Amino acid sequence: MRRSRHLLAPLLILAAALPAPAAHPPAVRGGGGAVASDDPLATAAGIEMLAAAGNAADAAVATALALAVTYPEAGNLGGGGFAVLKFGRQVASLDFRETAPAAAHRDMYLDADGEPDPEASLVGPLAAGVPGSPAGLHALHERHGRLPWARVVEPARRLAADGFEVTPYLAAVIAEESELLARFPETARVWLPDGAPPAVGTRLRFPELAATLAAYAERGPAALTGAETGGAAAAVEAAARRHGGVVTAADLAAYRPRWRPPVVFAAFGWRVASMDLPSSGGILIAEALGLVERRSYPTLPRFGAERAHLLAEAWRRAYADRYLLGDPSTSEASAEELLAAGRLDALAAALDTARASDSEDVAPGAYLPPAAEAAATTHLSVVDGDGNLVALTTTLNGLFGCGLWVPELGFLNNQMDDFAAAPGEPNLYGLVQGEANAVAAGKRMLSSMSPTIAWRETVDGDAAAGGVAAVALGGRGGSRIPTATMQVLLALVVDGDGLQAALGRPRVHHQWLPDRLRHEPDALAPETRAALAARGHALEEIAGVGVVHAVGWRPDGGVEAAADPRRGSSTAAVVKLSPR
Numbered sequence: 001m002r003r004s005r006h007l008l009a010p011l012l013i014l015a016a017a018l019p020a021p022a023a024h025p026p027a028v029r030g031g032g033g034a035v036a037s038d039d040p041l042a043t044a045a046g047i048e049m050l051a052a053a054g055n056a057a058d059a060a061v062a063t064a065l066a067l068a069v070t071y072p073e074a075g076n077l078g079g080g081g082f083a084v085l086k087f088g089r090q091v092a093s094l095d096f097r098e099t100a101p102a103a104a105h106r107d108m109y110l111d112a113d114g115e116p117d118p119e120a121s122l123v124g125p126l127a128a129g130v131p132g133s134p135a136g137l138h139a140l141h142e143r144h145g146r147l148p149w150a151r152v153v154e155p156a157r158r159l160a161a162d163g164f165e166v167t168p169y170l171a172a173v174i175a176e177e178s179e180l181l182a183r184f185p186e187t188a189r190v191w192l193p194d195g196a197p198p199a200v201g202t203r204l205r206f207p208e209l210a211a212t213l214a215a216y217a218e219r220g221p222a223a224l225t226g227a228e229t230g231g232a233a234a235a236v237e238a239a240a241r242r243h244g245g246v247v248t249a250a251d252l253a254a255y256r257p258r259w260r261p262p263v264v265f266a267a268f269g270w271r272v273a274s275m276d277l278p279s280s281g282g283i284l285i286a287e288a289l290g291l292v293e294r295r296s297y298p299t300l301p302r303f304g305a306e307r308a309h310l311l312a313e314a315w316r317r318a319y320a321d322r323y324l325l326g327d328p329s330t331s332e333a334s335a336e337e338l339l340a341a342g343r344l345d346a347l348a349a350a351l352d353t354a355r356a357s358d359s360e361d362v363a364p365g366a367y368l369p370p371a372a373e374a375a376a377t378t379h380l381s382v383v384d385g386d387g388n389l390v391a392l393t394t395t396l397n398g399l400f401g402c403g404l405w406v407p408e409l410g411f412l413n414n415q416m417d418d419f420a421a422a423p424g425e426p427n428l429y430g431l432v433q434g435e436a437n438a439v440a441a442g443k444r445m446l447s448s449m450s451p452t453i454a455w456r457e458t459v460d461g462d463a464a465a466g467g468v469a470a471v472a473l474g475g476r477g478g479s480r481i482p483t484a485t486m487q488v489l490l491a492l493v494v495d496g497d498g499l500q501a502a503l504g505r506p507r508v509h510h511q512w513l514p515d516r517l518r519h520e521p522d523a524l525a526p527e528t529r530a531a532l533a534a535r536g537h538a539l540e541e542i543a544g545v546g547v548v549h550a551v552g553w554r555p556d557g558g559v560e561a562a563a564d565p566r567r568g569s570s571t572a573a574v575v576k577l578s579p580r
Contacts, residue, residue: 312537
């Protein structure tokens, strides 16, 4: 019998900062819903909605809005993102990615010699796309939410008005990015008072942002994107003009989010739904999973050179295909073309299991039919007591976006760097992109965000992964988001890991160019590194491959939630609803 929602009490549990690999505790469990995000206060906002009889959409939007206050490096009203959701048997995806301003043009980030100026697409409001979060979060709630809109906005408004204490993590990230934050007086006044980051324990309050959120609660997106004097849109335009940007109030008023069909595919006996263009994430995951399944990934030794090699070769080909992708209106290939069964069969058959390919020899679009032509991201996952799931990823692109703080809105993104400012040249994340992703007015820049939902249509005995029959997951990490998300999914559906263990497993990464197999410190044993080097892989140790958060639904109707231990207990939080 379903428990009454009024008999559920919220319980906040912080994820422990465990080194990977380690003996992972099980994910937290409950019976009424769960939320996982990068910040405990934001997670608590989502659980407040579930405790008030809200659903997964209410909780996801409340969490995302709270992140815009308490997690300023990535949470935002001045950026954009994607959501993939499953309500009952209905699977859908929402694109609220930023768009290029009306004044944008192909050569806007080239210097007088025609060479790309990397700072122009990263620092200051010229780097900002038109924000999609205000309209996108409202659209998600409008279609699927249960609680009144004002109730969902209230936790974020309260946090902005009443304030919150600076955590050690926030103080550290402000210090790390202090050079960027000092570039603009309006930013420095808030985030570098007296020239230094606020001390740990300092209470931060944002009265202008609180007023914007109050108006947003009352009037919806028009309160942020309308052109009224003194409104948030007018403030964005004024700030952009002061510092050489081109975003206008008219751009904000013209913005519309779009509901799009997700990429839906089968993998290892599961159904998976992820984001289609203008995100490359779903296509990358679907292509790579299709290749490794065709080359018998489950039969290979876990943590061995054979699996790492197969993953690297699959990703090398998927990321090469990414070169063809862009806004759906200009992309040179579609998900249907790239993921066609015959094409994946041919790619898998040609994959050398003994030697590393040279990325220069891996051409984008191999076997296509002739007609085809910091990561400052934050992810949240929600499941409610009815088993509805939301995976939502939002971003500013770089940490604190373009560095410009607009008091009425928060930080503006620097998402224009996700376009190919000069096709063929690497961007902030080393991704080399093609003409399909060139800058043009109104276009949506290509993304790597990968909000993903996977589920079993039927669950027999122990068929569910680690006891979970459905999962919502995704992460942060720029170009590493698809590979991190895919590895967590493989740990769940192939190896049967529990949710927390799957998040804690060490990871590897390859993205075609640069031609390096990157790995976390504990991901590869010495003998595995030697075997991979002997196969021709250039290895590079890096600190981390993405940060993934996940929630799951169990066949008994229970829920689980887990946060990636790579963020530590100061920022990664898991909340569940537990019966009294």
